[in-house]
Amino acid sequence: MIYGLQAALSLTYAWIKAGHIIFVMFWIAGLFMLPRYYIYHQESAPGSAEEKKWIERERKLRSIILTPAMILVWIFGLMMMWTIQAWTMHWFQLKFLLVLGLSAYHGWMIGYGRKLARGERPVSGRALRLMNEIPGLAVVLIVVLVIVRPF
Numbered sequence: 507m508i509y510g511l512q513a514a515l516s517l518t519y520a521w522i523k524a525g526h527i528i529f530v531m532f533w534i535a536g537l538f539m540l541p542r543y544y545i546y547h548q549e550s551a552p553g554s555a556e557e558k559k560w561i562e563r564e565r566k567l568r569s570i571i572l573t574p575a576m577i578l579v580w581i582f583g584l585m586m587m588w589t590i591q592a593w594t595m596h597w598f599q600l601k602f603l604l605v606l607g608l609s610a611y612h613g614w615m616i617g618y619g620r621k622l623a624r625g626e627r628p629v630s631g632r633a634l635r636l637m638n639e640i641p642g643l644a645v646v647l648i649v650v651l652v653i654v655r656p657f
């Protein structure tokens with residue numbers, strides 16, 4: 507009986523982990539795309555029909571993919587954190603700081619999209635290109651932490 511319960515719980519855990527990784531992929535894919543859209547957006551003439559298309563594409567990417575994916579990654583991640591009491595592990599503590607940073611980056615990018623939609627363009631294309639490297643770097647560090655667990 508206990509054996510059966512344990513088997514059921516670990517199967518559930520495996521499904522939660524699968525969900526976590528699936529939505530990590532959607533989230534990160536969206537984070538790779540959004541600043542790219544902003545770069546193309548800023549190359550269009552202010553007020554043009556092309557700019558309006560970019561505003562709409564950005565809005566859809568944010569509301570259909572990025573934000574729901576981030577929320578699901580957090581929900582599944584926190585469920586696993588709770589189950590394995592991950593906060594006691596050093597690799598997880600650093601991972602947690604990195605995912606907080608990535609979520610802040612996400613929030614900043616959402617805010618920047620709202621500014622663009624209002625016709626403001628406060629950041630240069632070059633700076634956006636540099637910022638576009640941040641999610642890639644975060645993925646490298648996070649995956650090494652969760653898979654290699656160096657400490």
Ligand code: HEM
Nearest residue numbers: 527530579580583584586587592605644645648649652653
């Ligand atoms: C947003 C908050 C997040 C939380 C709270 C969280 C938490 C967790 C926890 C507790 C595990 C379980 C580890 C285990 O069972 O050994 C896990 C697994 C994993 N996480 Fe996250 N995670 C988050 C975001 C991310 C992100 C952004 C990525 C990738 C960039 C990621 C990649 C992974 C991978 C690849 C695994 C599987 C590791 C394995 O096979 O054991 N996670 N996560």
